Amino acid sequence: MSVFDPLQPPALSDPLGNAYKEWYHANFFDHENRRIGLINTSLHGQWGGENSQAVATGLVFDPENGWLGNVHENRFSDIALDQYGIMLPQTAIGIAHSQEVLSASVDMPVDELTVRLEAKPLSSPFRMQTPMPFGSGWIAWSAVPVLKAKGRLRRFRQDSSLDSTTVYHDHNWGRWFWGDDCGWEWGVFTAGDSGPTVVFSVVTNSDHSIFGLPHLYVIAGGRARQFVGDHITVEREREVARLDRRIPGVMASLHKDRSSPLLHRRVSIEVKSGFDWFRLEFSMESAIQLILAEPMRQGYGFIHELCGEFTLRGKLEQVELDHHGLGVFEYVE
Amino acid sequence: MDWVFLNMSNNAASKSLPPCRSLQDYLVQLISRLREADTDAYRALRRLVGDRCACIVVDREAILIQFRAGEFLATGRNADFTSDDPVARGVTTRQTVLALMNGYQDLSEAIHLGALDMIGLAEDIVIMGQAIEILMDASARTAALQDLGNDYRRDPCLPPFNGVQTYLRQRRPRERTAAREYKLLKRLDLLK
Numbered sequence: 001m002s003v004f005d006p007l008q009p010p011a012l013s014d015p016l017g018n019a020y021k022e023w024y025h026a027n028f029f030d031h032e033n034r035r036i037g038l039i040n041t042s043l044h045g046q047w048g049g050e051n052s053q054a055v056a057t058g059l060v061f062d063p064e065n066g067w068l069g070n071v072h073e074n075r076f077s078d079i080a081l082d083q084y085g086i087m088l089p090q091t092a093i094g095i096a097h098s099q100e101v102l103s104a105s106v107d108m109p110v111d112e113l114t115v116r117l118e119a120k121p122l123s124s125p126f127r128m129q130t131p132m133p134f135g136s137g138w139i140a141w142s143a144v145p146v147l148k149a150k151g152r153l154r155r156f157r158q159d160s161s162l163d164s165t166t167v168y169h170d171h172n173w174g175r176w177f178w179g180d181d182c183g184w185e186w187g188v189f190t191a192g193d194s195g196p197t198v199v200f201s202v203v204t205n206s207d208h209s210i211f212g213l214p215h216l217y218v219i220a221g222g223r224a225r226q227f228v229g230d231h232i233t234v235e236r237e238r239e240v241a242r243l244d245r246r247i248p249g250v251m252a253s254l255h256k257d258r259s260s261p262l263l264h265r266r267v268s269i270e271v272k273s274g275f276d277w278f279r280l281e282f283s284m285e286s287a288i289q290l291i292l293a294e295p296m297r298q299g300y301g302f303i304h305e306l307c308g309e310f311t312l313r314g315k316l317e318q319v320e321l322d323h324h325g326l327g328v329f330e331y332v333e
Numbered sequence: 334m335d336w337v338f339l340n341m342s343n344n345a346a347s348k349s350l351p352p353c354r355s356l357q358d359y360l361v362q363l364i365s366r367l368r369e370a371d372t373d374a375y376r377a378l379r380r381l382v383g384d385r386c387a388c389i390v391v392d393r394e395a396i397l398i399q400f401r402a403g404e405f406l407a408t409g410r411n412a413d414f415t416s417d418d419p420v421a422r423g424v425t426t427r428q429t430v431l432a433l434m435n436g437y438q439d440l441s442e443a444i445h446l447g448a449l450d451m452i453g454l455a456e457d458i459v460i461m462g463q464a465i466e467i468l469m470d471a472s473a474r475t476a477a478l479q480d481l482g483n484d485y486r487r488d489p490c491l492p493p494f495n496g497v498q499t500y501l502r503q504r505r506p507r508e509r510t511a512a513r514e515y516k517l518l519k520r521l522d523l524l525k
Contacts, residue, residue, distance in 0.1 A: 051476045065501050070435060075476050092342045107342040110486070111435070112497045156498060247436030250482065254469040256440060293473030300473075
């Protein structure tokens with residue numbers, strides 16, 4: 001059985017088919033240059049509908065230049081799909097199923113960004129395939145949290161290697177409308193010394209006053225551990241954030257009132273479970289806002305990607321943890 | 334450095350070039366596509382602007398726009414066009430429009446930097462802004478309007494966007510200023 005999931009398109013008889021959402025997602029972490037990449041290929045709305053959208057997101061944060069890349073909206077007729085791939089004109093993510101290799105690319109010459117990536121899994125997947133209630137519908141997802149990549153990055157016509165970068169991949173699908181009373185917090189944190197990777201997630205309502213059950217996965221020393229619910233305590237230090245960029249530009253101009261959101265400057269996640277205790281401290285360095293318009297009716301989702309560094313200290317299965325690295329924290333409202 | 338890795342992007346979709354269009358063509362297309370795809374938004378726009386007239390200037394192209402007898406009229410003018418009637422005027426450049434569309438410049442920044450001027454009576458300027466909001470909101474659910482935006486980005490007879498590095502550089506010092514401003518406000522306990 002593959003560690004990767006096939007696409008989950010809606011059945012023709014699906015009564016919630018017009019609320020269809022699905023995406024393949026990948027992050028890469030270049031610890032040497034402190035760069036973080038985000039590649040996403042997503043489908044929104046009735047399958048093949050006239051106004052349904054296929055959205056290509058390709059972004060790289062580097063401390064020198066801020067956020068390179070962009071978000072581009074496409075029609076379903078502009079995309080190529082197969083069982084394990086969503087190929088858009090500007091970004092693509094696909095899986096060579098038989099070889100267990102994830103390929104991802106970004107082609108945004110106007111935005112001075114090109115990425116080619118191939119990554120092999122180093123960890124088992126985790127799957128949350130039982131649909132969770134979400135907005136007016138539901139959400140399900142799975143992830144392959146640790147992959148090792150080889151590839152190339154071109155920014156401002158300068159090439160650099162992505163060999164040995166750490167990659168995270170997930171696959172999300174469900175039925176909801178952007179603008180529903182729903183949101184989430186999610187984060188992936190990878191240590192630079194081939195150390196642990198931590199994945200955190202919790203679904204929320206739109207203003208983050210109600211939280212679902214938090215989940216946290218730690219992949220360390222070739223083993224994976226999962227923690228749920230009361231074992232996890234999250235402290236959030238929020239402030240009015242200055243966003244580095246807001247995209248797509250047309251939606252940013254329309255929602256000028258959302259240009260200074262309240263975001264997490266620091267997040268502290270503590271886990272206590274039996275003999276295991278550890279604390280992850282994430283500190284945000286820069287944030288970008290992605291605005292997703294619901295193509296089937298009036299409504300908008302606001303996704304904030306917070307990039308920064310983290311420390312991880314404590315003890316897991318009798319092994320001392322003392323690591324630092326790069327992380328992405330996603331705040332969706 | 335070899336690029337031996339597979340380019341997976343579906344480039345076939347983006348190979349055909351859009352037609353060359355003038356500013357007048359783009360404005361006529363914008364309104365006719367809105368009318369066809371979203372009649373509610375089109376009616377809201379008609380009600381809002383009434384018989385007001387506005388002048389849109391992008392680089393050296395100036396177009397006078399107005400609804401008259403139920404029809405949208407877009408008439409070419411000299412870019413230095415002046416009128417005895419007070420006509421609201423939006424003046425900018427193609428590079429600024431692309432910087433806004435591509436998310437490299439913020440609307441307030443463009444106005445502060447003098448890259449986008451809105452000239453006219455306050456009421457007319459507010460209505461011009463509201464009309465643009467109706468168009469932007471409708472574009473979120475109208476593929477034909479998004480296509481027009483992509484055609485404008487890739488118009489083979491107009492210069493491409495070339496300002497990524499410039500705009501990113503402009504933003505960084507501003508961020509540092511913002512961080513200092515934030516620290517000052519926090520120290521003075523003025524953030525609540």
